[in-house]
Amino acid sequence: MSDKTNQGGTFTGQLGFVLAAAGSAVGVGNLWRFPYLAAKDGGGLFILIYLILVVTFGFTLLTSDISIGRKTGVSSVNAYAKMKKGWGFLGILTFFVPVLIMTYYAVIGGWISRYIVTYLIGETQAAAGDKYFTGFITGEISPVVYALIFMLITAFIVYKGVEGGIEKASRFIMPLLLLMIIFIAIFALFLHHRDADGVSRTGLQGLAVYLTPNLEGLTLGRFLQILLDAMSQLFFSLSVSMGIMITYGSYVKKDVNLSKSIAQIEIFDTLVAFLAGMMIIPAIFVFSGTEGMGAGPSLMFISLPKVFAAMGVVGPVFGLIFFVMAAFAALTSCVSVLETVVANCxxxxxxxxxxxxxxxxxxxxxxxxxxxxxxxxxxxxxxLPNGSTGQLLDIMDYISNSFLMPFIALLSTILIGWVVGPKYVTDEVESSGHRMSRKGLYVVMVKFVTPVMMLVLFLQSTGLLNFLK
Incomplete structure (x- = not known):
């Protein structure tokens, strides 16, 4: 029985666990990072590579984390020590990931919350200004207030516990989030706009840009970079190698079918990421062509507001719906990060x-x-070692996501594949009496393929493979 069961919780069953885990996995990275990478890395080519990685590497890392959590019954800080004497340091490293991420996730949630208010009060055109986002985040009072409000909402849900807080919130938020994304994605396909030069673009043309594999100028180095981008997205998307899924796994009852649950989490998370691209890329293409698909926060906070402003009378409505949806995604992820910190403490x-x-x-x-x-x-x-420059937020993000997470994944696969053996995980998956699907694949991946890929990703994130760019 999990230590945390004695202090207030387990998930009530498979559905509660899947929705909570999917809520953790589905974050703002799904809404801006996946579409941006798809636009940058060859459209359908990136999507195809990502889907292959989800059912291989993603499956391996997700299965490992959740199984370790349920088998040990403790959070990540103690799980690895319980697995094998002498490996407690890996739990400590894992603990530092959510500790660092939590310093800035509420900040991003605050940015999103500000845009909700912006569209509620009808400042659609103002939000589309080039300096609106920069003007807001460089303020000294307003962004602080929004970040603190978002932090307090997150804390309230975690304060209420596993069943009464996290599961209850996820059961409400996740289905609503999915419905919002599907609604906007379908609407985006029917958009049509003619610019000042008389060039006409449609949402369906934007969908073609999104889905069609672009092989132009593809070299081995370029292919490897796309592969590494897709692998990096897995960490953002599935919440693996940061202790969250180990913690959530420790809340899962022994009769829950882990194999089925893991497949459902994979499907839900990938579906949201795919639909986010289907929602964002056609909309930006219609009103801005391919020039509007900027990197990082600029896609969500600069490019999309311009799209909403160009939509006319429906723009404020869709702007509001989008940022409410983004706030839901950010909230469920922020809750999972804080819950992991609290559970470890x-x-x-x-x-x-x-x-x-x-x-x-x-x-x-x-x-x-x-x-x-x-x-x-x-x-x-x-x-930063990867060649980029950043502020405090970027530093915390780099250390947690680009340095620690691939390093932790590398060490954990070595521990499972070569020290305790894959049977440690596969037996736990099948302990409920349900057969583990992709069992053979898991063994091969955790022993041979994943450690090599994690080493390459770690070297790339530290700047040692920048020649690929």
Whole structure:
């Protein structure tokens, strides 16, 4: 029985677990990073590669994390030590990932919340301005307020516990999120616009840009870069190698069919990412051509507001729906990150949930304010090992996502594949009496393929493979 069962929770069953895990997996990365990478990396070519990786690497990492959690019954900080003596350091490394991510996730949630208010009060044209987003995040009061509000909402859900907070919120948010995405994606396909030069573009043409594999100028180096981009997206998308799925796995009852649950999480997360691309790329193509598909936050906070402004009377409505949807995605992910931090601290300090949540909330409110002010009061530009430059938020993101996560995945696959053996995981998956699908694939992937790929991804993220770019 999980240690956390004694302190307030398990998921009520398979559906509650799947929705909560999918809620963690579906975050803002699905809504802007996947569409951006698809546009950058050859459209349908990236999608095809990503789908293959999901059912191989994604399946391997997700199965490992969830099974470790349920088998050990503890959070990531103690799970690896319980698996094998001498490997406790890996749990400590894993613990630091959500600790770092939590410093900035509420900040991003605050940015999204600001846009909800923007569309509610009808500032559609203002939001489309080139300097609107920059003007907001460089402020010293408004972005702080929005980040703190988002942080407090997140903390309230975690404070309520596993069943009464996380599962209850996920059961409401995730189906609604999916319906919103499907609605906007279908609407985007029927968009039509003629620009000042008389060039006419349709949503269906944008869909073709999204789905058609672009092989122009494809070299071995370029293919490897697309492969690494898709693999990096898996970490963002599936919440693997950051302790979240180990923690959620420890809340799963022994009679739940893990094999089926993992497949459902894969499908839900990939479907949302695919639909996000189907929603965003055609819309941007219709009103901005291919020039509007910028990288990172600019896609969500600069390019899309221009699209909503160009839609006319329906623009404010769709702008509001989109950012409410993005807020839901950010909230479920932020909840899972804070829950992982709280669950680990409960085990480390032997404290109860509510007290631990309150202390963590105070700490992360302070951290969020510091990160927010990294764009104004504490502004700096620091060169990162992968060649990019960034502020405080980018530094936290780089250390957690680009450095620690592939390194943790590399070590965990070595531990499972060569130290304790794949049977440690496969037996746990089948312990409920249900056969593990893709069992043979899992063994091959965790022993031979995944460690090599994780090593390459780690070297690339640290800048040692920048020659591929």
């Amino acid at each position: 409960m085990e480390i300090f032997h404290s109860e949930r509510r007290k631990t949540t309150l202390i963590a909330t105070v700490i992360y409110c302070i951290a969020s304010v510091i990160i927010v002010l990294g764009y104004s009061v504490f502004y700096m530009e620091i060169k």
